[in-house]
Amino acid sequence: MPVTILIVEDELAIADSIAYALRTDGFVPRHVSLGAQALQAMRESDPATLPALVVLDVGLPDMNGFEVCRQLRQFCNAPVIFLTARSDEIDRIVGLEIGADDYVTKPFSPRELVARIRVVLRRLAPPGAATAAFSVPAARFEIREAEARILYRAQALELTRYEYLLLKALCERPGHVLSRAQLMDRVWADAPDTLDRTVDAHVRSLRAKLRLVDPADDPIQTHRGMGYSLAGT
Ligand code: CA
Secondary structure (H helix, E strand, O other): OOOEEEEEOOOHHHHHHHHHHHHHOOOEEEEEOOHHHHHHHHHHOOOOOOOOEEEEEOOOOOOOHHHHHHHHOOOOOOOEEEEEOOHHHHHHHHHOOOOOOEEEEOOOOHHHHHHHHHHHHHHHOOOOOOOOOEEEOOOOEEEEHHHOEEEEOOEEOOOOHHHHHHHHHHHHOOOOOEOHHHHHHHHOOOOOOOOHHHHHHHHHHHHHHHHHHOOOOOOEEEEOOOEEEEOOO
């Protein structure tokens, strides 16, 4: 079945180049120029044509992409990849709880964007395989790889893609200190230009989400000048 991707971008030249790359790769692009149209498209589409993923420009004429994403998250779990032109926007994307799955910085290659789209969709696809669940008893995490989901104290966490990968990396080696470079290798393997502060920003947002579940617990430990670890025992 063809997979529809919604492009929310007011610059027609950019939207066209994304649509072309998507079509070349077998996707069905759908384009709107306004945030309100994007929300409407995600609300009204019938399930057969409902976009599987949203490519969302931050700078839109009617409302910014962050607000679109916030409203979208109230009724829809479709992954969102932001298009951003400024580094201060990247800080907001990685540091805040706006539910983005990835971002690309303008100017970008449409081919690279389509590759990112594939990675995100593959991660979220229900493979029908057995759930490779294992738990870290001390911190009460359960990783459900097939669902790309992590439960903390039996509560499912709403994580962005990188938060999920980051927490998974820490959970897989409880008690081991992972340096920022190691985390970048494991978590941001597809984003070689990742910065230390990106890792730190994701740890911050992850901690905030864990705190919502259990304010008394802080299972991620900071090792100054070394990196991070998940509390062992
Ligand atoms: Ca724009």
